[in-house]
Amino acid sequence: MSHAAVRDVESAGVVVNPDMGFDAPHLVTELPGPKARAHIAFDERYTSPSLPRAYPIVPVRGRGSVIEDIDGNRFLDFCAGIAVNVTGHAHPRVVAAIQQQASELLHYSASDFYLPIYAHLAAELERIAPMHAPTRVFLGNSGTEVVEAAIKLARYATGRQYIVGFLGGFHGRTFGSVSLSASKAKYHAHFGPMLPGIYHVPFGSAGLDELEQRIFHRLVPANEVAAIIVEPIQGEGGIQVPDPAFLPRLRRICDQHGILLVADEVQSGMGRTGRMWAIQHWGVEPDVVLTAKGLASGMPIGALIAREHLMTWSAGAHGSTFGGNPVSCAAALATIALLEEGLIDNAAARGEQMLAALRPLVAAHPGHVRDVRGKGLLIGVQFDSGVTAAAVEHEAFERGLMVLTAGDDVIRMSPPLVITQQETASGCRIFAETVAAVAGR
Numbered sequence: 001m002s003h004a005a006v007r008d009v010e011s012a013g014v015v016v017n018p019d020m021g022f023d024a025p026h027l028v029t030e031l032p033g034p035k036a037r038a039h040i041a042f043d044e045r046y047t048s049p050s051l052p053r054a055y056p057i058v059p060v061r062g063r064g065s066v067i068e069d070i071d072g073n074r075f076l077d078f079c080a081g082i083a084v085n086v087t088g089h090a091h092p093r094v095v096a097a098i099q100q101q102a103s104e105l106l107h108y109s110a111s112d113f114y115l116p117i118y119a120h121l122a123a124e125l126e127r128i129a130p131m132h133a134p135t136r137v138f139l140g141n142s143g144t145e146v147v148e149a150a151i152k153l154a155r156y157a158t159g160r161q162y163i164v165g166f167l168g169g170f171h172g173r174t175f176g177s178v179s180l181s182a183s184k185a186k187y188h189a190h191f192g193p194m195l196p197g198i199y200h201v202p203f204g205s206a207g208l209d210e211l212e213q214r215i216f217h218r219l220v221p222a223n224e225v226a227a228i229i230v231e232p233i234q235g236e237g238g239i240q241v242p243d244p245a246f247l248p249r250l251r252r253i254c255d256q257h258g259i260l261l262v263a264d265e266v267q268s269g270m271g272r273t274g275r276m277w278a279i280q281h282w283g284v285e286p287d288v289v290l291t292a293k294g295l296a297s298g299m300p301i302g303a304l305i306a307r308e309h310l311m312t313w314s315a316g317a318h319g320s321t322f323g324g325n326p327v328s329c330a331a332a333l334a335t336i337a338l339l340e341e342g343l344i345d346n347a348a349a350r351g352e353q354m355l356a357a358l359r360p361l362v363a364a365h366p367g368h369v370r371d372v373r374g375k376g377l378l379i380g381v382q383f384d385s386g387v388t389a390a391a392v393e394h395e396a397f398e399r400g401l402m403v404l405t406a407g408d409d410v411i412r413m414s415p416p417l418v419i420t421q422q423e424t425a426s427g428c429r430i431f432a433e434t435v436a437a438v439a440g441r
């Protein structure tokens with residue numbers, strides 16, 4: 001995309017920082033500030049200690065790609081609430097859609113009644129789906145719920161029981177999805193036994209050799225496998241971009257054995273990688289695609305989009321009281337419109353800018369920075385160790401830049417897709433200074 005085209009997108013009001021005075025970084029206290037320290041003490045008395053807080057920030061307000069904390073410090077947000085706020089914080093069109101729908105109907109269960117906006121969103125999701133085929137859609141409230149729905153649908157539709165996932169994959173924290181997750185052993189610790197009937201192989205073409213030679217040959221016949229569930233780009237596992245042959249070959253294996261190919265695009269979908277779906281970078285069409293995080297710009301929702309002929313399950317087989325809540329659906333419809341009006345193109349352009357700015361870090365700090373990779377605005381910087389990655393994460397926070405670790409030794413960058421050229425440049429500069437400071441110690 002040319003610079004002129006990007007300016008057009010900005011002036012069309014799609015890429016906006018709605019409050020131009022809301023710039024970042026803008027630090028007015030030590031970090032954490034006094035109100036943040038007091039709030040963290042309060043929080044730690046009442047909330048579940050299982051919550052994996054990354055660093056001591058207490059966000060209270062957001063605009064565009066900027067987050068303000070409880071003390072009035074402003075941070076450049078390269079996290080987007082873990083790859084969620086694709087339209088940025090408080091995009092006026094998303095806020096207006098939410099307010100309008102909330103004033104008309106806050107909730108009515110779409111499981112038992114014909115909620116109009118539920119079907120409208122389902123039709124939109126078929127239109128943008130990565131498979132050129134009629135689909136039907138089930139809406140839940142989160143990523144993990146639609147992973148569960150996919151496991152159930154795959155078993156129901158195929159009459160087979162086994163599911164295959166990939167090492168490094170992350171799919172959620174409820175029992176089916178956590179059993180499928182294989183990014184860190186701590187997600188399984190003390191919770192066993194996991195759901196039976198799940199096998200894992202390495203991510204990438206070598207894993208498919210293992211699938212065919214070891215799993216299908218020695219452990220379970222291919223014709224008893226219901227589905228293979230894959231993140232086209234692994235997110236939580238450390239922004240792992242597969243080799244070019246992997247996804248096309250995976251499609252061929254699934255076709256050969258009648259196995260459903262389920263793309264978990266909870267993190268990589270909704271324009272984040274510069275295409276609506278990450279799997280489109282490889283020209284592969286899945287049988288089922290799962291989306292959540294970015295779908296409604298931060299309102300809770302998840303969607304399972306399946307080829308129509310797979311939706312054989314009968315009334316009552318699956319449902320949800322809240323799934324497809326009308327306010328979340330309204331936010332999703334506004335989000336899809338904004339993505340198509342320019343945010344996906346902006347993700348591609350800003351992603352190229354980020355990769356160009358960050359790649360020199362490998363040569364500049366050969367002992368510390370191992371790799372810079374990703375697509376669009378899903379970017380990973382791999383370090384020599386998890387200790388270095390954690391130090392960079394913390395130091396970036398202290399300089400007013402929010403990033404998050406992923407995998408064993410990676411910093412993940414997943415800013416809102418509204419991020420501007422100038423914000424991208426400024427975040428990358430702060431990150432480079434942070435890495436230099438950590439590497440120099």
Ligand SMILES: Cc1ncc(COP(=O)(O)O)c(C=O)c1O
Pocket residue numbers: 142143144145147170171172173231235236264265266267268292293
């Ligand atoms: C690829 C993927 N699938 C599923 C999930 C689970 O989503 P949620 O946290 O909304 O349950 C995540 C969350 O990080 C994810 O990255």
